[in-house]
Amino acid sequence: MAIFIDKSTRVLVQGMTGREGRSYTEQMIAYGTHVVGGVxxxxxxxxxxxxRPVFDTVRSAVNATxxxxxxxxxxASNAVDAIYEAIDANIPLIVxxxxxxxxxxxxxxxxxxxxxxxxxxxxxxxGVLSPGECSLGIIPGYVAMHGTTGIVSxxxxxxxxxxxxxxxxxxxxxxxxxxxxxxxIGTSFVEVLQEFEDDPDTERVILIxxxxxHMEIEAAAYVKAHMTKPVYALIVGSSAPYYIRMGHAGALxxxxxxTAAAKVAVLRDAGIRTADSLPDFYALFLAQLPTEK
Amino acid sequence: MDLDVARExxxxxxxxxxxxxxxxxxxxxxxxxxxxxxxxxxxxxLSAALYPVSAYDTPHLDASSTTGDTVGxxxxxxxxxxxFQVRAxxxxxxxxxxxxxxxxxxxxxxYTFHIQHDALHTSCERLALTTSNKWVVLEPRVTxxxxxxxxxxxxxxxxxxxxxxxxxxxVIELPGDIACVVNGAGLAMLTIDALARSGNHxxxxxxxxxxxxxxxxxxxxxxxxxxxxxxxxxxxxxxxFTRCVDIANAVIxxxxxxxEGLPLVVRFxxxxxxxxxxxxxxxxxxxxxxxxxxxxxxxRAVYTARMAAHPASSSDSKDSxxxxx
Numbered sequence: 001m002a003i004f005i006d007k008s009t010r011v012l013v014q015g016m017t018g019r020e021g022r023s024y025t026e027q028m029i030a031y032g033t034h035v036v037g038g039v040x041x042x043x044x045x046x047x048x049x050x051x052r053p054v055f056d057t058v059r060s061a062v063n064a065t066x067x068x069x070x071x072x073x074x075x076a077s078n079a080v081d082a083i084y085e086a087i088d089a090n091i092p093l094i095v096x097x098x099x100x101x102x103x104x105x106x107x108x109x110x111x112x113x114x115x116x117x118x119x120x121x122x123x124x125x126x127g128v129l130s131p132g133e134c135s136l137g138i139i140p141g142y143v144a145m146h147g148t149t150g151i152v153s154x155x156x157x158x159x160x161x162x163x164x165x166x167x168x169x170x171x172x173x174x175x176x177x178x179x180x181x182x183x184x185i186g187t188s189f190v191e192v193l194q195e196f197e198d199d200p201d202t203e204r205v206i207l208i209x210x211x212x213x214h215m216e217i218e219a220a221a222y223v224k225a226h227m228t229k230p231v232y233a234l235i236v237g238s239s240a241p242y243y244i245r246m247g248h249a250g251a252l253x254x255x256x257x258x259t260a261a262a263k264v265a266v267l268r269d270a271g272i273r274t275a276d277s278l279p280d281f282y283a284l285f286l287a288q289l290p291t292e293k
Numbered sequence: 294m295d296l297d298v299a300r301e302x303x304x305x306x307x308x309x310x311x312x313x314x315x316x317x318x319x320x321x322x323x324x325x326x327x328x329x330x331x332x333x334x335x336x337x338x339l340s341a342a343l344y345p346v347s348a349y350d351t352p353h354l355d356a357s358s359t360t361g362d363t364v365g366x367x368x369x370x371x372x373x374x375x376x377f378q379v380r381a382x383x384x385x386x387x388x389x390x391x392x393x394x395x396x397x398x399x400x401x402x403x404y405t406f407h408i409q410h411d412a413l414h415t416s417c418e419r420l421a422l423t424t425s426n427k428w429v430v431l432e433p434r435v436t437x438x439x440x441x442x443x444x445x446x447x448x449x450x451x452x453x454x455x456x457x458x459x460x461x462x463x464v465i466e467l468p469g470d471i472a473c474v475v476n477g478a479g480l481a482m483l484t485i486d487a488l489a490r491s492g493n494h495x496x497x498x499x500x501x502x503x504x505x506x507x508x509x510x511x512x513x514x515x516x517x518x519x520x521x522x523x524x525x526x527x528x529x530x531x532x533x534f535t536r537c538v539d540i541a542n543a544v545i546x547x548x549x550x551x552x553e554g555l556p557l558v559v560r561f562x563x564x565x566x567x568x569x570x571x572x573x574x575x576x577x578x579x580x581x582x583x584x585x586x587x588x589x590x591x592x593r594a595v596y597t598a599r600m601a602a603h604p605a606s607s608s609d610s611k612d613s614x615x616x617x618x
Contacts, residue, residue: 076440077444101440102444103332103411103413103438104411104441107335108371111335112371126503139533140534140564143533143563154479155479155480155482156479157478157480160531161480161483161531161562181479183330184332210478214333237482237486238486239485239488239494240485246478247463247477247478247500248478248479249440251482260486276486278586278587
């Protein structure tokens with residue numbers, strides 16, 4: 001088992017015929033993901049990557065393929081429309097890789113999502129990967145290996161970095177989730193932690209957070225109140241100045257409680273073993289493992 | 294966005310902006326009225342606070358300049374701003390009732406401006422109610438969402454689109470000595486944190502983004518090398534799909550062509566990371582250094598920057614880098 005996706009997940013790629021869409025689809029199929037078709041308006045009826053059928057609309061694609069997940073790989077100017085189209089077709093899981101979606105558009109989506117049957121992961125995220133089962137998005141398959149550690153991260157590069165290092169040390173993962181680096185995203189840390197808590201194959205969770213926003217603070221409260229599994233956290237951006245966006249649109253300190261130091265303090269107070277550098281993180285994570293296995 | 298641009302955009306939207314020469318204004322009340330996006334709730338927040346009238350001519354105002362609390366109203370995007378919410382602010386701020394109607398009109402204009410311009414923050418940092426009962430915006434401010442520039446031709450016409458060097462996702466200027474070329478924001482933060490722990494700071498983050506690394510690498514290095522106040526370039530990549538061997542070969546060739554340029558410290562991880570690092574190590578190019586871990590790369594970059602700044606003092610430095618080859 002894993003969270004969100006497994007071998008039975010049937011995947012559509014919205015934007016399959018574009019440059020990124022083709023590349024992402026190739027990677028997902030190479031990983032063994034069950035990609036059942038693509039959607040590109042005005043290209044319906046064509047054959048896409050490795051013989052997958054292309055449809056004009058998500059509705060027609062779902063009717064024909066029984067897809068239950070969609071990866072959005074279209075330009076930022078079309079991405080919001082693509083997300084609404086997937087929601088309209090009742091796709092339960094939507095992963096939006098596209099970056100550069102305006103914040104107000106994401107806020108409108110965020111207000112609407114609870115009234116739909118869909119979960120959105122991202123945007124501006126690398127997606128979800130359950131080692132050996134399924135990859136939705138662009139997480140390189142070789143960074144992961146099957147195991148019992150769940151990882152959730154705002155940053156894609158740090159998700160890869162940590163998973164790759166753990167895999168090299170023989171510590172496998174149940175699912176890797178990149179929730180995205182924008183200030184408003186579809187799925188929060190807390191929602192992913194809930195899934196990991198309920199997943200019998202996840203024994204511990206790593207949370208990779210950063211400056212900006214309050215998702216880590218909310219996660220700390222959730223862990224303290226509800227989680228039985230050990231959680232470890234890495235928070236980056238301890239040297240970041242206030243009011244400067246550090247690459248991610250969401251990595252911006254505007255209030256004192258959005259700094260790395262404030263988040264580390266709150267997470268530690270919730271009993272989460274937390275570091276603000278990679279060496280310290282690996283030291284505390286690896287030190288705990290033998291007693292928990 | 295600078296004051297002149299904000300003034301121009303506000304004026305075009307029909308907001309009552311004062312002329313830069315405000316000697317004619319006689320304020321009865323001074324306040325701050327802001328519209329911002331609350332990332333935690335996905336709602337818009339209209340907030341206001343009073344300043345003392347004497348703040349009229351104070352050069353810099355901040356949160357401590359206000360008198361009393363900041364009051365705010367949350368607005369759902371799907372519902373929009375309603376008059377009662379503005380009346381609630383007006384009442385809380387003790388604005389005279391004969392000025393409410395114009396205040397409500399102004400708040401609606403400000404809210405509409407915010408939405409229509411894809412702003413992240415819009416504010417009248419100094420908003421005066423004059424003794425003749427007129428509202429006048431003395432200090433308009435706006436920050437436009439850079440993700441929305443493409444659909445904001447009016448903003449582009451006034452301010453110009455933000456510019457990055459071709460192929461580079463983001464450039465963030467910082468006050469240190471070391472230019473960090475990275476692929477990903479998380480990696481960027483990890484890198485500048487490691488530099489800080491080693492005793493120096495980044496002069497800039499040059500983020501190549503997460504795709505098409507080979508297309509962006511050389512433009513990014515060219516750009517980083519020319520940045521002001523920079524003594525060393527630190528390249529830190531986690532390569533998901535591009536072989537680090539290919540990146541290493543491109544870096545070696547680039548450095549051989551730029552021997553007179555800044556020293557370059559390289560750290561790879563990911564696809565063939567060890568092989569790529571080994572190539573850098575064996576290349577023997579002057580001013581090109583490899584590192585296995587981020588902390589090691591940071592220490593190397595900090596030491597190299599110190600050598601560049603004070604060549605004579607480096608040999609007796611207590612915390613000099615220990616394993617230079």
